Amino acid sequence: MIPISDELTLLEQVLESYDLKYIAEHLNQVSPGRWTRELLKRWVGAKEELRLSEAEFNHLQTLIPEAPHRKNHDFDFIDLFAGIGGIRKGFEEAGGRCVFTSEWNPYAVRTYKANHYSDPLNHKFNSDIREVTLSAKPDVTEAEAYRFIEANVPDHDVLLAGFPCQPFSIAGVSKKNSLGRKHGFECDTQGTLFFDVARIIAAKRPVAFVLENVKNLKSHDKGNTFRVIMKALDELGYWVADADSSSNEDYKIIDGRHFVPQHRERIVLVGFRKDLNVHEGFSLKDVANLYPKVKPTLGDILEKEVQPNYILTPKLWQYLFNYSIKHKAKGNGFGYGLVKAHEVTRTLSARYYKDGSEILIDRGFDPKLDLEHKKNLENRPRRLTPRECARLMGYDAPGEYGFRIPVSDTQAYKQFGNSVVVPVFAAVAKLMKDRIISAKILAAQQPRDRNRFVA
Incomplete structure (x- = not known):
C-alpha cells in the first residue's frame, strides 16, 4: 500500500500545474467514473481521506516531469x-x-x-x-x-x-x-x-x-x-x-x-x-x-483535423477581410496573414488569442469569388491550435504531443506568443x-x- 503522505505529496505537485477537473479526467482514464472535481477538492481540503490504487498513483505520476536521463551535466x-x-x-x-x-x-x-x-x-x-x-x-x-x-x-x-x-x-x-x-x-x-x-x-x-x-x-x-x-x-x-x-x-x-x-x-x-x-x-x-x-514546413506541423471552434466565424472573417481592404486603400499594411501549407507564417504574438489574424490557415479561400460566395463561407480560414503553436515554436516536432499544455487556449496563445x-x-x-x-x-x-x- 502506498503511504497516504506520498499520495498527498504527489497531488500537491500535480496541482502546481493542473486544475482539479483535469486531474479527475486523468484519473478516470484508469478508474472510469470514480473521480470528480468535487471529490478531489474534499481530499485537498483534508475533509475526506481518499486512497489511490497503485495504477492511479502511477498514472498521476506521469503528469510530473521526469528527471533527465543524462546522469552528468556539463x-x-x-x-x-x-x-x-x-x-x-x-x-x-x-x-x-x-x-x-x-x-x-x-x-x-x-x-x-x-x-x-x-x-x-x-x-x-x-x-x-x-x-x-x-x-x-x-x-x-x-x-x-x-x-x-x-x-x-x-x-x-x-x-x-x-x-x-x-x-x-x-x-x-x-x-x-x-x-x-x-x-x-x-x-x-x-x-x-x-x-x-x-x-x-x-x-x-x-x-x-x-x-x-x-x-x-x-x-x-x-x-x-x-x-x-x-x-x-x-x-x-x-x-x-x-x-x-x-x-x-x-x-x-x-x-x-x-x-x-x-x-x-x-x-x-x-x-x-x-x-x-x-x-x-x-x-x-x-x-x-x-x-x-x-526544416519542417507549415504543412508538417498542422493537424489533419481540428475542432470547429478554431475556424473563424463568418462575422469575424468578414470583419478581418473588410478591415484589410480598408487599410490597403489607405496605403497601410495592416491586415490578416493568410498562409498556405508551404509558406512561412508571420510572427506569432501574445495577442493571437484575440482573433488569430496574423496567422490564418488557408482552407481553400478563393480571392476570385465574392466573400459571401458559398464556397468562401464554407472554406473560412482557421486559427492555429495551441498544439500547432507548440510545434511552430519548436517545443514539439511535427506530429508530436510531448509538450504539456495545462492551461486554457487563451493562456497558451499568450505563452507561445511571448516565447x-x-x-x-x-x-x-x-x-x-x-x-x-x-x-x-x-x-x-x-x-x-x-x-x-x-x-
Missing part, C-alpha cells in the same frame, strides 16, 4: 524571466542543468512546472526577481543587495534571461553623486528589470550569459536603451558577441524561420567574461552552420558549449572576488 545555468522555458530547453539539450528559475506569471509557471524537472536538491524556484535582487527596496545598500543575492541565487556558469524591454532614465544621478554612490550600471539601469539581471551578473560572475529580446531593442527609446545595456555589460567585465555588427548584417539578430516555418526575429546577446579570454573568434554568424538541412523558437537557442547553446566548459575550468582556478562591486 555546466549549470539559471533561467530568469523564464516564461515557459524555451531558452532552458535549448540549453538542456546542450548538456546544461538548470539550478534556479524565476518567473512571475502564475499561468506560465504552471506550464513550466508541467514540462521541466525541478530537482528538489539542486533547483530553486522564484517568482518576482526583485525579491532576490532587493531592487524594490530603495533603502537597501548595494553591499546588502549583493550579499543577499550571493546567499539566495545558486552559483552558476551561465545566466539566461529573456528580460522585458523598458526605457531607462538618468533621473537621480546627481542625487546619488551627492551621496557618494556609484552611478554606473547601478544608477543608469535602476528602475528597469535589466537592472535585476545586471545585479545578479555582478554578484555571481557567471562565465557567460545569454540575453534575449525583441529585435526593436536596438531602436527602443531612440537607441538609448540598447546603449545603456551594452555600456553596463562592458562595465561588468563582459565581452558581447558581434557588438559592432552593422545594421545591414547584424548577427545578433536571428530569424527563427531558419529552423521553423515562422518569421520571428529576435536579438540575442551572448557574453563571456573578458578576464577568462575564451571569446576570441566567437560569432553568432556561425549559427548559420547549424541550420537544419531539412522563443527553441531550436534557435539549442543552436546558440551548442555554439557556446565548448567555450563555456573552458571558461568554467579557468574560473575554478581563480578565487571569485565576491565584493568586486561592493563599495
Whole structure:
C-alpha cells in the first residue's frame, strides 16, 4: 500500500500545474467514473481521506516531469524571466542543468512546472526577481543587495534571461553623486528589470550569459536603451558577441524561420567574461552552420483535423477581410496573414488569442469569388491550435504531443506568443558549449572576488 503522505505529496505537485477537473479526467482514464472535481477538492481540503490504487498513483505520476536521463551535466545555468522555458530547453539539450528559475506569471509557471524537472536538491524556484535582487527596496545598500543575492541565487556558469524591454532614465544621478554612490550600471539601469539581471551578473560572475529580446531593442527609446545595456555589460567585465555588427548584417539578430516555418526575429546577446579570454573568434554568424538541412514546413506541423471552434466565424472573417481592404486603400499594411501549407507564417504574438489574424490557415479561400460566395463561407480560414503553436515554436516536432499544455487556449496563445523558437537557442547553446566548459575550468582556478562591486 502506498503511504497516504506520498499520495498527498504527489497531488500537491500535480496541482502546481493542473486544475482539479483535469486531474479527475486523468484519473478516470484508469478508474472510469470514480473521480470528480468535487471529490478531489474534499481530499485537498483534508475533509475526506481518499486512497489511490497503485495504477492511479502511477498514472498521476506521469503528469510530473521526469528527471533527465543524462546522469552528468556539463555546466549549470539559471533561467530568469523564464516564461515557459524555451531558452532552458535549448540549453538542456546542450548538456546544461538548470539550478534556479524565476518567473512571475502564475499561468506560465504552471506550464513550466508541467514540462521541466525541478530537482528538489539542486533547483530553486522564484517568482518576482526583485525579491532576490532587493531592487524594490530603495533603502537597501548595494553591499546588502549583493550579499543577499550571493546567499539566495545558486552559483552558476551561465545566466539566461529573456528580460522585458523598458526605457531607462538618468533621473537621480546627481542625487546619488551627492551621496557618494556609484552611478554606473547601478544608477543608469535602476528602475528597469535589466537592472535585476545586471545585479545578479555582478554578484555571481557567471562565465557567460545569454540575453534575449525583441529585435526593436536596438531602436527602443531612440537607441538609448540598447546603449545603456551594452555600456553596463562592458562595465561588468563582459565581452558581447558581434557588438559592432552593422545594421545591414547584424548577427545578433536571428530569424527563427531558419529552423521553423515562422518569421520571428529576435536579438540575442551572448557574453563571456573578458578576464577568462575564451571569446576570441566567437560569432553568432556561425549559427548559420547549424541550420537544419531539412526544416519542417507549415504543412508538417498542422493537424489533419481540428475542432470547429478554431475556424473563424463568418462575422469575424468578414470583419478581418473588410478591415484589410480598408487599410490597403489607405496605403497601410495592416491586415490578416493568410498562409498556405508551404509558406512561412508571420510572427506569432501574445495577442493571437484575440482573433488569430496574423496567422490564418488557408482552407481553400478563393480571392476570385465574392466573400459571401458559398464556397468562401464554407472554406473560412482557421486559427492555429495551441498544439500547432507548440510545434511552430519548436517545443514539439511535427506530429508530436510531448509538450504539456495545462492551461486554457487563451493562456497558451499568450505563452507561445511571448516565447522563443527553441531550436534557435539549442543552436546558440551548442555554439557556446565548448567555450563555456573552458571558461568554467579557468574560473575554478581563480578565487571569485565576491565584493568586486561592493563599495
